[in-house]
Amino acid sequence: MVLNKKTKVPEETISEADFLKIRESILQNIRPNDSEKQRLEAAKSELIEIVCRTAEKFNETDVIPISVGSAERSTWLSGNHDIDLFVSYPEEVSREEMEKRSRRLLMEVAKTGNSWEDRHSEHPYIHIRKDGFEIDLVPCFRVKSASEIKSAVDRTPFHCRFIKERIQGKEDEVLLLKQFMKGTGVYGSEVRNGGFSGYLTEILVIRYGSFENVLKKAAYWRFGENIDLMNHQSQPHSDPLVVTDPTDPNRNVAAALSLTRFSQFVNAAGRYMKNPDIGFFTKPDYPPLSPTDFKKIVSLRGTDWMAVTFPAPKKADDTLYPQLFRLENSLAEILTANDFTVMNTHAFAESEGNCVLLIELASKKLPPLQKRTGPPVWAVENTQSFYDKYKDHPDTFTLKIKNEFIVAEIVRKYQSAEQLIADKILKEAALGRHVRDAVLSGYEIIGIEEICKIKSPAFWKMMNEKLTKQI
Template structure:
C-alpha cells in the first residue's frame, strides 16, 4: 500500500528536472542582477525542493538571497523585486517577495549569512542551516519523508502556519531522521503524551511548555514544534494509532469535500435546530500569519460576550475566504483581499426578558449593601436564597444577533481587525446564510457540519 502512496506523491523524473531547471534560472537571474548592480547577494535554494522531500504537484520554491552581517537587507530585497515581473511584496519579520516564475510560486527572501544558527539576526537566517542539516542526513530516506508529509496532509495536521497549527515540513523531516522510517515515526507518536521532548543532538537544557518539544538541532534554544497545537498533535497521535491497527489509503487521500448546495444547507439547518450566526467583514491587507491570530482572538471575544450575556455557544470556527461567488462575477476595489468569517452555532439564542442576579452572602453587610444599591429597580427582590441576596432584573439583550450588532464593533479583536469591523460588517442568522454563495464558504460549512477526524 505504501508503494501505491509513493507512486502518487513521489515527483516524476520530468517534474524533478523541471523544478531544477526553474530553480537554476532564478539563481542565475539573481546572480546577474547582483553583478550588474555591484552588490552582494548569494542565492540559495532551501526548503524541501533543495532536499528532495517535496510532494508531487507542489510548485513552490524558496530561494534565499544572503548578504553579510554588516550589510543592509534592502539591496537583496531590490534584487528580489526584479527577478520576475509578476510579484508582490509581503512582510513577515521583514519584507520579502512572492513571485510567479514560469508557473512556480517563488518566495524570494533576503537573509543574513551568519556563521552560527544560534546567533541569527532574523528568524529566516537559520533556514540555510536547516537545509544543510537535513540534506546531510535525509539521503536514502526521502520516500519516508514523503509518506509522513502526505499522511499529515491527509489527516489535516500538516502546515506550521498559524491558521493550521500543525507540523512543518522541517519538523516532519527531523522525525524521519530520528526514527528512520514513516512507520517508526507513527509507532513512536502513538505513545506521545503532552510535554514530549525530542532532542536529536542532546544539546539543550532549556525548558519549554509546548505540547511537543523538538529541540532545533541548529539552534538549541528553539522548539521546532512551537507552532503545533495540542489538538493537532493529538489528532496525529490518534490517526497514527488507527493507521497502525488498520492501514488505509484514506489516511493519505481523504475524499474531497464538496461545497454545500442550498438544499444541503437547508437540510443541515433543519436537522440541527440550533441557531447559526455568521459574522462577515472585509480582510485587511495583511499576511495570513498576522490575520489568523487576530481572527481567533475575535472569535474568543465574541464567544465571551455571548457567554457573559447568557447565550450558550455550542461550537464556532473561523476562516478567510477569497473565492468568487457561485456563477462567477467580478470583484472590484479591494475585495481581492477576501472576507473574514466567524461562524457560531448557539444552543440558546433567545432568552426571557427577566434575569436572575445572585449577589453576596447576606452576612457580608457592606457587599450586600452595594449589591442592593446597584439594582435600584428590580422586577423582584432583593430576597434571600441559600443565604445570598437575589434580584430579578430586566435583561438588556434577549436576542443574540441583537447583542452582536450592538457590541461587536467595540470588542478587543486585534489591531488590524478592529478598524475593519468598525468600517462595516454583515450578520446572517439561520436561513439568511443561504445568501452567501461563494464556494470556499460552502466548502467550509461542509467541513464544519461533517467534522470527523481519525480518532
C-alpha cells in the same frame, strides 16, 4: 497494536507486509519521477544563475544565493513546484541597506518570471510564478549561527543544512509522513491551519527512523511530548509538542502546532497503526455545500445561527487569522458570559472579500429571567452594595440569600444574542489592529437567510467540512 479490547483484531493479523503494500502504493503517487526532478533542478539552477548574474550587474559581489526548502533536500511531493531561494547578505550590512539592495536585485530577477507579487509577512519577500513553478525569493543575512539571527528567516539556511546532512536515504519516509499528514488534515504550519511544518516532519523522521516508527511513537504522545535531537536540554515550553530546534536551543520547532492538530495526529497515528489503510493518505473532498442543504442540516440540528461580517483587511493570512481567531473566541466568551449556549464558532476570510465569523447557538433567545449571584454574605461591604443595587430596582423579581450568596432574580438585559453582540463588539470584544479598522469601517450581524446569500465557494466548502466531517 491493539488499542481496543472489545473489537480486537489479533495483533498478528496486521503484518509488516500490509504496511509495505500501502507504502509502495502511496510512494508510487507521491515520489517525483526522474523527469520531474530534472525539471525542478533545471529551474533551480537557472534561477540561481539569474540571481548571480543580476548581482554581478549591480557589482554586488557579497551576495550569495542559497537554495533551501524541500526542493533542496529532495523531500518534496510529486506535483509540488515550490522553489525557495534565499538571497543572502553579509551580517555586517545594515538592515536598511540590505533591504534597499535586495529590493533592487529581486525586482530585477522578478521580471524574468511570468508574474510576480510583493509579499510581506514578518519580512518582505518576492513571489514569482515561472514556467509552472512557485518561487519565493527571500532576502536574508548570513549569520554565524541560528541563535544569532538578525531577522526571522535567517535561521532557514541552518535548518536546511541540518536536515540535508542527515536525511539522505530517508526521503521516502518524509514523503510518506507528509502525505499522511496532508490526508489527515494536520500538515501546514500557517497560523490559519496550525499544523506540522515540513522541517518538523523531517526532524520526526530523523528522530524515529521511519514513517511507521514516527506513527508508532506518536500514537502514545501526550500533551508536552518532548523531542530533543541534539540533547540541548533547554528551558521548558508549555506547548503540546516541544521539539527543541537542533540549530537554536531556545526555539520550539512545534510552537505553531495547535493542540487540536497535535491531538488529531496522535489519534490518526493510533488508528493507522491499528488498521493501516490507504484512505489515511487522501484528504476527503468537501464540495461546496448548497444553501438549501445547509438549511436542511441546520433544521436537523435545530440550532440558531448568526454571523458577524465585515470587509477582509488586505493582509497576509498569517497576520489576519490570529486577529480573527481572537475575535471569534472573544465573541464566544461574551455570549457565554451572558448565558447563551455557544455550540460552535467558525472563522472565514477571503482576500478581496469578507470576513465571516459564524456562531451556532442552542438558541438566539433567552428568557427574561436572569439569576445574578452576588458575593458571599461575609463579604459584608460587597453584599451591601449588591443589596442596595437590587433591593428597590424595578427590574428585580426576587432578592434572597441562597447558600452563602446573595442572589437577585432580575429582568435580563440581553435576551437576544444579536442585540448583545451589537452592543458589545466595539466595547468589549478583542479587536486586533486590522480587524478593528475593518469592523469600524462597517460590520453586519446577519442571520441564516443572509448567511445563505454568501457567494464564496470557499465558504461553502468550509461549511460542508464543518458540518459533516467525521475523523
